[in-house]
Amino acid sequence: MSLANLVPHGGGPAWRWLIERVWRLEHAFERSRAAAKPEDDTSIRIFFVLALFACAFMVLAVGATWAAVFSSAGKNGGFLAAMEGARGDLVDREGKLLAVDLTHYALYIDPKEVWDAKATRAALGKALPQVPAKRLDKAIFGDRRTFLLGGLDPAQKDAIFNLGLPGVEFEEQARRVYPLGVSAAHFVGFVDGGGKGLAGAEGALNDDIHAAAAKGEGAAPIALSIDLRVQAALEDELRKAALEFGPKGAVGIVTNVHTGEILGLASYPDFDPNDPGKASDDAKLNRAAASVYEMGSTFKAFTVAIGLDTGVATPSSTFDAREPYKLGYRTIHDYHASRKILTLVEVFQHSSNIGTARLAEGVGAQRLSQYYGNLGLTKPAKVELRESARPLTPKKWDTDAVASTSFGHGMNVSPLALARAFGPLLNGGTMPPLTIRKLPPGVRPEGPRVLSEETSQQMLQIMRANVTGGSGKTADVKGLSVGGKTGTGEKYDPTIRGYNHQRQVSSFAAVFPTEGPLEADRYFVLILMDEPHGTAKTFGFSTGGWVATPAAGRVIDRIAPFLGVQRRNELIIAGAQPKATTPGAGL
Incomplete structure (x- = not known):
């Protein structure tokens, strides 16, 4: 061969x-x-x-x-990324960690490998007191390999491993960890045992978070819009106000009015997303997005803006508030009857229901409802959060609906919807969506124009006047041109078939700085208390001017440096003048 x-x-x-x-x-x-x-x-x-x-x-x-x-094996972040349900990291706008997958361990018992069942039972019973005795007995003295406990961190796993017990086995598992605990819990949200986002950003961006994990260790984390410094100040002041006035719930929001970015969002009471199963449904409820309220007099800002934009009124227009105003079958009263003819600015400062209703009547039902729609008040707030609730709006826009909604009754909206609707009043008249994502520097999303630039400029001046000489005085911060509007909405009580004067939704909607060009950086702050209780310090009053306005001022004072808002010396001098406090003021 x-x-x-x-x-x-x-x-x-x-x-x-x-x-x-x-x-x-x-x-x-x-x-x-x-x-x-x-x-x-x-x-x-x-x-x-x-x-x-x-x-x-x-x-x-x-x-x-x-x-x-060259192989793709191991390029997906190791065990955690390859595991079903793995999620990418979440960080705040400054790169601070909010949520991360960490390696934990599940403990299994294989009875066939156990040498001394009694000794193993005694050792594990002492090391794992949280495991029910019957469950431990079944696992050790049974006839098949059994899952006993999950979620062990490396230190806990090592402590059990070092006992040297044959038949005790471990398997790696991914677990979502929120290193800041309750902080920003409603904004960040939480996941189920399989790694599926159920609420907050975890739920809203679920697919993107999974996709980030699939890219492996080198993948960039998902940056959210909040600033943890702003969030911490907001949560702290909201919690202190809640402890002082004992509401059933409270909300705090900070947004950038030009970009729509939510810089801070707090809902009280809070919960720990690391163990959501232990929290009540009430604690897990995101009141900023999922609850709707009759907002009361903060709605007067919209009515005044609409009146200006339609040409029905100017800042110097006058309205007769000397007597209660009869409109249709109802008679409208002022909480603090001034009994005089008021300019439009004074209507806003005195929070006159009579003057606002007269203005709304001049605008008319058709135009008023159309503007409300353009401002996003008749739909769920446009934001990524799944929790965004649908508002309750009048079925028929008659004279009663016009009067009621003009001062914030007869229409229930979420705090986030209110925050978004205030944007055009403060940013030059456009309507960008709210977002929980961090936007690139300098990016300002385009939104439809709903108000003129002139109207927006006038509203900034009117809201500033309300803080310097109206119901928002306690929110004035030295060196910062703060503007705002108080709000107190009485809650409908079905037991009395009417509004209950003792059950109120009290709030303050603020903006700073009001000075400067329309395109200047500007921020919106909302503090809301659901059924607060007056104290001796507030003379028993629980209206927005007493329970929400001071907290908003403290939030603004603390977050201004983080947002780069400089204090002006002339405003510090002007703000040094003492302001008289009138019992009951601040509707």
């Missing part, structure tokens, strides 16, 4: 080289035997075996190198 006959059909030069070497080696064996030199025969055979082993190891080395450098 010739060498050519040994080469497979279609074999290339590599095959020919290999066959040639084997052929020569075999002939070497034959020559050794023919020459009667068995030692040469043995040496050649040993050399041949060693060469085969060397080739095998070379192939393994090349394969391992290829797998490490």
Whole structure:
């Protein structure tokens, strides 16, 4: 047989080289035997075996190198990223960690591998007091491998592992961890046991968060819009106000009116997203997005803006508030009857229901309802959060609906919807959506124009006047041109078939700075208390001016440096003048 006959059909030069070497080696064996030199025969055979082993190891080395450098194995962030339900990291706008997947461990018992069942039972019973005795007995004395406990961190796992108990086994598992606990809990949200987002940003951006994990360790985290410094100040002041006035719930919001970014969002009471199962549904309720309220007099800002934008009124227009105003079948009263003719600015400052209703009547039902729609008040707030609630609006826009909604009754909206609707009043008249994502620096999303720039400029001045000389005085901060509007909405009580004067939704909607060009950076702040209780300090009053306005001022005072808002010396001097406080003021 010739060498050519040994080469497979279609074999290339590599095959020919290999066959040639084997052929020569075999002939070497034959020559050794023919020459009667068995030692040469043995040496050649040993050399041949060693060469085969060397080739095998070379192939393994090349394969391992290829797998490490070129293979996709291990490029998905290791075990956690490859695991079903793995999620990418969430950070605030400054890169501070909000949520992360960490390796935890599940503990299993395999009875077949247990050497001493009684000793194992005693050791685990002491090490795991949280595991019910019956469950532990069933796992140790049973006949099959059983899951006993999950969510063990590395230290807990090591403590049990070091007991040296045969039959006690561990498996890695991914667990979502929120290192800041209750902070920003309603904004960040939480996940279920399988890694699916159920609420907050975790739910709203669920697909994107999973996709980030699939990209592996080098993937950038998802940056959210909140600033943890702003969030901390907002939560702290909201909690202190809630503890002082004992509401059933409270809300705090901070937004950038030009970009729609939510810089801070707090809902009271709060919960720990690391263990949402222990929290009540009430604590987990995101009141900023999922609850709707009759907002009361903060709605007067919209009515006044609409009156200005339609040309029905100017800041100097006058309205007769000397007597209660009859509109349709109802008679409208002022909470603090001034009994005089008021300019539009004074209507806003005194929070006159009479003056606002007269203005709304001039606007008319059709235009008023259209503007409310354009401001987003007749739909769920446009934001990524799934919790965004649908408002309750009048079924029929008659004279009663016009009067009621003009001062914030007869229409229930979420705090986030209110925050978004205030945007055009403060940013030059456009309506960007709210967002929980951090936007690139300098980006200002375009939104439809709903008010003129002139109207927006006038509203900034009117809201500033309300803080310097109206119901928002306690929100005035030295060096900062704060503007705002108080709000107190009485809640409908079905037991009395009417509004209950003792159950109120009290709020303050603020903006700063009001000075500067319309395109200047500007921020909106909302503090809301649901059914607060007056104290001796507030003379028993629980209206927005007493319970919400001071907290809003403290929030603004604390967050201004974080947002780069500079204090002005002339405003510090003006703000040094003492302001008289009138009992009951601040509707």
